Amino acid sequence: MSEPGISTSELRAEGVPSASACAIKLQVFEGPLDLLLHLIRLAEVDITDIPIAEIAEQYTEYVALMHELDLDVAGEYLLMAATLAWIKSRMLLPPSAEGDEDEGPDPRAELVARLLEYQRFKEAAEQLGERTLEGRDVFAAQSPEVERAPDEERPLAVSLVALLDAFRRVLARSGGTGRHEVATEPIHVRDRMLAVMDALARFESLEFERVFELEPGRPWSRTLLIATFLAILELVRLAALRVYQGLDAAGVPEGPIRLRRAEGPGADAWAAAVAEIT
């Protein structure tokens, strides 16, 4: 598909190489703090005594360049430019009096603290990346998780009735019925969802009724029991866990109801869903 006249591709061929070279360079930065650290290192200045005017100017040039190249300049970069300008203006203010005392905090102090803090984690990240990683540098010999639940223990093998019956037994055992309960703390279904998933991370599978005996020492109020039950139902709905029960020879559900974390892709989708519940 050729175009008449000066083709745009020709124009682009002329303009792009330098631009994309810059783009690649710019994208090396993980954000404004990273860019600033780079500029400070280039300028070979002491991080605790940054020549703000000089660094701010270079920083602004970079950001302007990003604009020019039509790169998506994240708001964080602009915010930092404003911070630098503010610090610069503060530095220009004449000291109130002669003498080192009573000058107030260095306007650069907060920025320096943030830069140093970021640098710590930047280095820690580099160290992490240099480790011998499983799946990249070494490979584990392990058989894929064996599906332990046989076919007749598939999720729907437990009926809601059986589940409700089991929960009624739990309630009955708690003996909390009708007794006056003082609400000492608000209970959130979301928290109970996290608690159940935590327990299932520790135990491969868990008997349904045992879920209500976790956290020994904690008073299991009726409200807490109900919230936990609702949490289990919600997690089943989100396909985060599976509820199943064995079948006897005749195919009738039998034995304790058990919970198990769902596996496979999407098994962690519940985490995102939990995050949205307020």
Add this chain to the structure above:
Amino acid sequence: MDREGQKRILEALVLGAPAPVSAEKIAEVVPGLEVEDARRLVAELGREYDEQGRAFEIWEVAGGYQLRTRPEFAPYLRLLHRERPLRLSRAALETLAVVAYRQPVTRAEIEAVRGVEADAVIKSLVERQLVRIAGHREVPGRPMLYGTTPRFLEVFGLGRLEDLPTLREIEELLPPGAETTGPPPPASAAAEPGELEPDVESPAELH
């Protein structure tokens, strides 16, 4: 059962387990084996592999033992694996570092350290099972708290979290002779990450 027999069973367990298998678990499965013996046998087995020049070795990760290929064979294994080899971007590694050292930590705290938005990176780390939701902080808005997973320990070859190298102290990053300027004024944008802030257990509930 004789020692050789126990050692072979142990070898089978470490080879075929779906996840790193702990000394406790080994002792539970192998007849007549104590936890301490299990550890000794693992060490012995590791030495055997070394002496025989095997292509694999025993690692202690995420609280258990696992057989892993030696690093020099990685190029071949990468050709074999159909999935793309593990790749972690700088953004992912930096976010992981903050989560690993500061856990449990909120998104705002991660963003305060890195100076950039962290939402998408956190999501992808959760998806890759390196990071998980570890509760929420009892402050208004009840922000989610993030922590690392056992899978994180496995991928990074750590026996436990305490095996992470200690984070460098700020003072070590300063040029010699430099003075710290004292505590910074309150942060303008995001909340300052504070190790002293109340965590999940905090009873403070604001309404």
